[in-house]
Amino acid sequence: MTTAAASWLPLSPGERSVAIEVLGHGPLSRTELARRLGLSQGSLTRLTKPLIESGVLIEVPESGAPAGLRQGRPSQPLDIVAESRSFAGFKVTADMVYGVVTTLRSDIVDRLDRPLTGHDPGEVAGLLAEMTAELAARHPALAGIGIGVGGRVRDRAVVAESPFLQWHDVPLAALVEERTGLPVVVENDVAGLVEAETWFGAGRGLDRFVVLTIGAGIGYGLVLGGRRVPSTEEDGGFGRHWLLDPNGPLTPYGERGSAVSLLTIPSIRYQLRAATGHDLGYDEILALAAQGEPMAARVVDEAARALGTLVAQIANFAMPQKILLAGEGVGLLDTAGERVWATIRANRHPLATAVDLETKVSDFHDWARGAAVLAIQMLVLGMVEA
Template sequence: MTAPADGWLPLSAGERAVAIEVLVHGPLSRSEIARRLDLSAGSLTRLTKPLIESGLLVESADSAPGRTRQGRPSQPLDIVAESRFFAGFKITADRVYGVVTTLRSDIVARRDLPLATHDPDLVADLLGEMTDGFARDFPGLAGIGIGVGGSVEKRAVVGESAFLGWSDVPLAALVQERTSLPVVVENDAAALVEAESWFGAGRGLDRFVVLTIGAGIGYGLVLGGKRVAGAEDGLGAGRHWLVNPQGPLTPDGDRGSAVSLLTIRSIRYQLRAATGRDLTYEEILASAAAGEPMAARVVGEAARALGTLVAQIANFAMPQKILLAGEGVGLVDVAGPLVEETVLAGRHPRADPVDLETKVSDFHDWARGAAVLAIQVLVLGLTEA
């Protein structure tokens, strides 16, 4: 399921390292690439020749017009971003979100459709239909990435997804049968971490964390510039992260866990149990901002839980930055000062301030993350995180 994209041969480890540097940080001069990778000029020439011949790299015009050079001119190397396009999909419980990206993960098309069934074959049919539509507009479509909430095995089989009620679904094979394109499947949060690490908030950082709040709790850690993968990816660890032992018990998690305090479903459940009113998440946040006592209490508990969780992550992982993303980040707009106060209370007074960045995103950003996984696996041959 992870053959190289059409027209590109499998890359050696050295070729892959060069391609990644140019893809993420380019355009770069040969001397800069050699410095970054500690390569001799001869070794770099040997590694770049097949990349240029395959069309993955190109000698670009100098990106700094007007700058004078001494000695022999050297054209920087760059990726031809529009030489191939990739489809990325994010599957939620009731909708499929799709994007097309360039090799540099720039989104050039978006589409989403309702998901009327969770039957795997019918979901694959829908993904095939959306891919066909993208392929008509982008004939250079080279591969597909799919993000799913749940655990994924060998980037091909959805081992377990509570949102979809799936177990051991060979999603990559089902979609490849319908599209004749190589397919990569991954946990959606893991895909988002890869995209942010390469092209977003974590670009260039050695230690970086992505924390997502919304339908569930997602967590991803980058160390040494690489995502740390584990067998527990997508298994819902947030239900066991206790942030307030005296906190509420909900159907979605242990008492006082991150899931029971921070997920949208749990926040709505808490307010409904206390008042009998069934409000949307946005209505709850608005009520809290307006000073409605019960909504303010529920949102305040969530804010303290988030602050505690951020402090714990900062204390143990010591990241240079924590990115907070997901459809639940509106919590920070309403209760940001309380989140910050709780973070400070959970940190040593002399500890470095936590660089907490909040990203307002939608599910198309998660789909973009899946496309980045496809680029990593199908173009660069990265079989492991």
């Protein structure tokens, strides 16, 4: 199962730089590729030849040109053979494991989900191995595994702390590697989502980019210089102490008026339950608010003002070119978008550049895809973050 991944390991730093550039921005002409990398045409030819021979790169017709019409090698663009390798990505929650298989360009080509009946590390690793075996039977070119968990991860291998799983210092990468024979990378799930959007999504090609997630928790990822800034705060711990309204609600999930207290789905549901005695789902609450039900409208309005304040503060201090709002809670913007944008404007300088806020409704397979992207980066292209 490891031969596909091993064939990538001898790539020189120069060859890797070519592969990374084409992967993220291809197809690219040789002229453009040489310009981006600061290489001569001769040096580029030397680096691309083994990549083409090994099946990593392929020559493709120029855009708009008939497939059979060759315009000469110097102008023929190069692209990644996306289907040449497959990667498994898993998102582990408290009660489920969501799995995907992606191509080398992170396109999801398969899904597999299983219930998680216990949190014993050996049992979880065993379930991940079983799911990997099932996926590998359908995708023989499986080259590596990425696993995303909520919590703090050390060295992309050890789950230092995960409140959802009640884990401390669990060597999850080693446990899964010994059961599958495949290279494994483990990371905080928000980090994986940020990397996926930076390489292949909303942040592609941007120098400064932010991912903000709202759902079961609050996640935050920052990209500067086109690279994710590693941080122990990506798992959302900062959200408990990022105070948005000192007079806001106090919930079991955060400090009074914090981002967690105001914006997370559990907190919003808790507020409605405490006020009405009814346990309503998040979508039900948003629907009632849209219909003008007083209590739901009040809670959703508070959440909308909190989201607008948080986005404005991020824009003021990080000055990103774009903010991606993702997660299961983004329906808040659809229901109370006017309040969100009014609050953003109220908390920004009148002459400030308009905030580019993009939304993405993410399910757990998107988080699993993010984990697969980490495997692509680390295991295939040799990108190891400190």
